[in-house]
Amino acid sequence: MTVSAEKGYLREIGNLVFHLSLLGLLVAVAVGKLFGYEGSIIVNAGGADSGAVTGFCSSSPASYDSFRPGLAVDGTDLSPFCVQVDGFTAQYSDTGQATAFLASIRYQTGQDVASGRWQSTSLAVNDPLGIDGQRLYLLGHGYSPTFSVRFPDGQVQRRTQPFQPQDSMFTSQGAVKFTDPPGYPADRITEHQLAITGIFAPTAVVHGGIMTSSYPAATDPGVAIDVYQGDLGMEDGASQSVFAIDQDQVSSGKLVRKARTNLAPHESTTLPDGTTVTFDGYVEWVSLQTSYDPAQGWALVFAVLLLVGLMVSLLIKRRRVWYRLRGDGLGHVSVQVGGLARTDQAGYGGEFERLAALAAPDTGPAPGGRRGGARAGGRAEERAVVPVVNESLAHLSDLAFECALAGYIVALVCFGIEFAAHRGGVPTEQEQRSAELRASRRSGGVAVLDRGAATPPAIGRVTDDRRGTAPMWLRFGRAGVVVTVVGFAAHLLSLVTRGLAAHRVPWGNMYEFSAMICAAAVAGFLFVLLRWRTRTVGFFVMIPVVILMYVAQSVLYAAAGTLVPALHSSWLVIHVLAVSLSSGVLMLSGVASVLYLLRSRYERKLAAEREWAEHHLHGVPDAALPDAAGTPGGPEALVTQRSRLAALPSLATLDRLAYRSAIVAFPVFTFAVIAGAMWANVAWGRYWGWDPKETCAFVTWVCYAAYLHARSTAGWRGTRAAWISVLGFVSMIFNLFVINLVVSGLHSYAGLN
Incomplete structure (x- = not known):
């Protein structure tokens, strides 16, 4: 008679949950990429009196500086909302390390737009604002210098343009372009276009004629600019970077540098034709991102299930045991116990020994004066004051x-x-297998297949490590x-x-x-x-x-x-x-x-x-072969120098x-x-x-x-x-x-x- 049992089926359930959850997670991510979208835009914080754009409305992809739609999104059904950035605050340590960013904003949902009602809130990093199923994120910030240009006819144009930070101290680079200078005939406007390029430093320091910033906060702002006049090359329809001018226009002589200077706020420089360029100051800009993902909740659920399934499949061990009872017809019963560990985890050897011991309790003589026997063998974040560093x-x-x-x-x-x-x-490994084979031939019973249960010889020890004689x-x-x-x-x-x-x-x-x-x-x-x-x-x-x-x-x-x-x-x-x-x-x-x-x-x-040694040296006397120490040995001597x-x-x-x-x-x-x-x-x-x-x-x-x-x-x-x-x-x-x-x-x- 044979009786068997097995434990650890939950491992297979965990394995199934893991793979199905992984598939579900991939599907959820795919759905999000198919029907979701992201849009980013740079908005100036305050400074509306300087002509800076301080808000935007999410009504179409054209509202964003960059828009990344899913394959199934055509941009015609975006949820409308408007955002106005009233101010931005950044805190820095003495070393220039940023400690906190916070933007003060007002926003309108689709329902608020009709009534004209604005809601006020604050926007921080890692704390997005939810608006009609979409989320608004604060990603970064920088500075937008403001320049006013008085043209020869007395008219003044003013521009505020974001500059791109180049280092951790917010030394920023950019360009301000005036494409429609007043007081010139239509056919000569392109000859008198104006561009201001250069560096903005929130805390300006000049070393060797080069301006950089020594601190990210605007404690002593300044600009180092080049002023160009001529054709900006924007009439041919080719796209240009908002942070630079077309160098091909400069190389061809169509765009000529007229001035190079460093300016502090409210300082000016005058061009040869009488045009005056004034650095009026700056405002800060913030980078905002809108994100919509209809499957994000499902992605979270599947991710949690994936982790649970993985833990179950890795931690639970499958093992099997069986008992075979045989009688000899004389009242004597022989019990054979076998076991199988179906994973690579160790520990089943000890558990199997306990199960085997239960099969043959020491309860005294069995009928006929003999005991039954069991044979077994084998192997088996809030804003707060920045703490001072101790x-x-x-x-x-x-x-x-x-x-x-x-x-x-x-x-x-x-x-x-x-x-x-x-x-x-x-x-x-070959030597271990040979030793195990010899041991198995000397032992009886049914082997326990416990991969990983056996412990190989210890490493870092010597077999003759006697007390006081360790080398x-x-x-x-x-x-x-x-x-x-x-x-x-x-x-x-x-x-x-x-x-x-x-x-x-x-x-x-x-x-x-x-x-x-x-x-x-x-x-x-x-x-x-x-x-x-x-x-x-x-x-x-x-x-x-x-x-x-x-x-x-x-x-x-x-x-x-x-x-x-x-x-x-x-x-x-x-x-x-x-x-x-x-x-x-x-x-x-x-x-x-x-x-x-x-x-x-x-x-x-x-x-x-x-x-090779066994094949080529077969029959050579052992005394004729030197071993590793130089003394005579056998064929094995040639491979003992490991x-x-x-x-x-x-x-x-x-x-x-x-x-x-x-x-x-x-x-x-x-x-x-x-x-x-x-x-x-x-x-x-x-x-x-x-x-x-x-x-x-x-x-x-x-x-x-x-x-x-x-x-x-x-x-x-x-x-x-x-x-x-x-x-x-x-x-x-x-x-x-x-x-x-x-x-x-x-x-x-x-x-x-």
Whole structure:
């Protein structure tokens, strides 16, 4: 008689929910892109008396500077509303770091337009305004200088034009164009058109004849301008940038520079024909964006279900057990117990032993004077006063960071010495299989197939480590562990004091973000060391940690301070923390995958050498062959001089380390991507916009999803899966640093100038 049972069917339900939710999420995003739209416009804040445009009405795509409709949107059915920007306030720290942005606006919905009623409110970054199913976002700001021109006939024209910021101090560049000069015949107007190009500096400083800004607030504004007269080239219908003039017109001599000067507010310059150009002052402009996405609610629902399904499918283990009872007709019953773990997670071995023990309780003699027996064997944000940075804590944080870096460097050296001087090696996969086969032939019963339950030989230990006789290289390895723990404590102290000094979470710029990733990676290594004692991995884990922390200290360093307004959101705590932790653990997985490839190549080479030796030296007396020490040996002597890679953990250990690290980090990384999309919806009005960092994060997610699928697919385990993991690791590093520091995009919060 056979009885069987199985647990863990909920895993398959979670797997089904994950895939259906992923499909639903893609459909929701597609629907949003099909029927949604985005429009952006630059509006001057106040300054209506200067002729500046201080509002707009969303009645058609022509109302926007830029309009991005979905494929099913023709722009004829936009929900109408009007916005008037009455003022804008920006706050900055002493170092020029922006601390708060706030726009005072009035708006009308479609119903208010008919009655002429205006509603007043404030608009801040990460706090959009909902208007008739649409959302209005504050994205950025800058300065619009105002110029008045008195032409020779006495008539005056006035223009206020937004200039484009060029640096963090808001040194801005632009052009103001006067296309219809009065007092000239119609056929000669183009000969007397006027353009003012140059630099606006809110706090003007001149060095070597070049004007720049030393502070983003307008404490001492000034302009450095060139005044051109002639044909602007705008009559042929070709488009031109609003921030520059057509240089082809200048090169051809149709547009001639008449003056170059620096002006303070209310100062003037006079051209040869008597035209006077006056710098009247400035107003601030704000960049607004309107977003409409009819499927955003469904996208959120499917994203949550995707995460729930992923957690269920990864955490629940499927396992099976069966009992077979056989009688011999004499009253004796034999019970055979078998088990099968249907996932790669360990732990079923212990559970199976408990189930097997229940099959044969010690209750005394069975009928006939004999006991029954069971045989089993085998394996198995509000606006507020900006807090003052605590300089003492900030200095302590920097000092602790330097101590942590120094400790990790020492640990790297210690682990390196141990790895270089390691005696002996871990058995190869072929040797382990041979040993397991011999063991299985000596044992009886039904094997428990628990992939991952068995623990390979410990790494970083020697078999003859007697008390008081540990070799020096082994002591270096132990010292490396101690120094790593001390460095990790200093690392945590650095993060905590950094947060206390700045009165915020300590992951607001690339310096702090890098420190968080390294802390997560070191914490993961210490856990692995405690769990499996794979100490020789420490040398390879510490290499990227030391490099990254050194780069953070020397290149990415930013003094403790307040965050830019774009980061004043509770999503910073959730999104960036999840990215930091998952990235640190995935770094551990990536290192393990690289070592797996190196170890796999070494074992293939070793097997080829052994096969050659056995084939060509068959029959040669053992005494005629020198071994690794130069003394006579057998055919195996020619392959005993193993590479340093022999000290690496076994392929099974490295594969399990890479897989389990990815299993832990992938749900957190998935949550980080979802949280980032939700933050983007709050900040920019869309869940996804194919920003470079968003795109690279998606590529990384796909790589690790493919890796986890490959690990559960026959024929794709081993080297193939390891290469996919390495590809995901490279994509993650590229996304974390190259995208932030080199590629321009919306995620430019590195804290660097």
